[in-house]
Amino acid sequence: MLKQLIECWSGIVNKILIVLALCLSNVFGVEFHSYEEALNLQNSNKKIIMMAVTRTNCHYCEDMQEKVLEDKEMAKWLDSRFLSVNMNLDIDELPLGLKVSFTPTFYFIDADKNVVKKIPGAWNIKDFKDLTKGIK
Numbered sequence: 001m002l003k004q005l006i007e008c009w010s011g012i013v014n015k016i017l018i019v020l021a022l023c024l025s026n027v028f029g030v031e032f033h034s035y036e037e038a039l040n041l042q043n044s045n046k047k048i049i050m051m052a053v054t055r056t057n058c059h060y061c062e063d064m065q066e067k068v069l070e071d072k073e074m075a076k077w078l079d080s081r082f083l084s085v086n087m088n089l090d091i092d093e094l095p096l097g098l099k100v101s102f103t104p105t106f107y108f109i110d111a112d113k114n115v116v117k118k119i120p121g122a123w124n125i126k127d128f129k130d131l132t133k134g135i136k
Contacts, residue, residue: 029065029071029072029075030070030075030078030079031075031084032085033084034085035049035085035095045083047081048081048083048108048109048116049082049083049085049107049108050078050082050106050132051084051085051087051098051108052087052106053089053094053104054103054104055088055089055103056090056091058103060104060122061122064104064122064123067124068122068124068128069084074125074128078132081132081135082108082132096113096115098115101120102120104120104121104122105118105120106118106119106120117132119132
């Protein structure tokens with residue numbers, strides 16, 4: 001019984017930490033939305049959804065978050081072009097039947113729910129900007 005209680009609380013604490021991290025990312029980096037919220041926003045502004053697929057304790061995901069997505073100028077640039085969504089494979093079920101081989105992987109989804117580009121891996125600011133520049 002105690003083990004189940006600890007596991008339950010551990011799950012709750014992990015979810016709280018993820019929500020807190022997402023809230024803080026709005027202050028320090030890219031503004032992340034839930035997938036449902038991004039779909040609703042996409043109806044009115046037609047921006048492409050940038051879905052970052054990550055995993056808990058993924059070193060490359062953490063590097064990408066810290067070095068690229070939390071960079072103030074890069075975040076501003078990405079937010080002006082995309083509606084960003086962060087999906088954690090350890091918690092979230094991916095929509096649209098999406099599958100990933102490794103994390104992070106970035107999917108770019110248009111208003112018709114078509115994947116217009118997939119970018120696997122972690123990148124530096126310049127390379128990620130170059131890879132995302134032409135996505136419309």
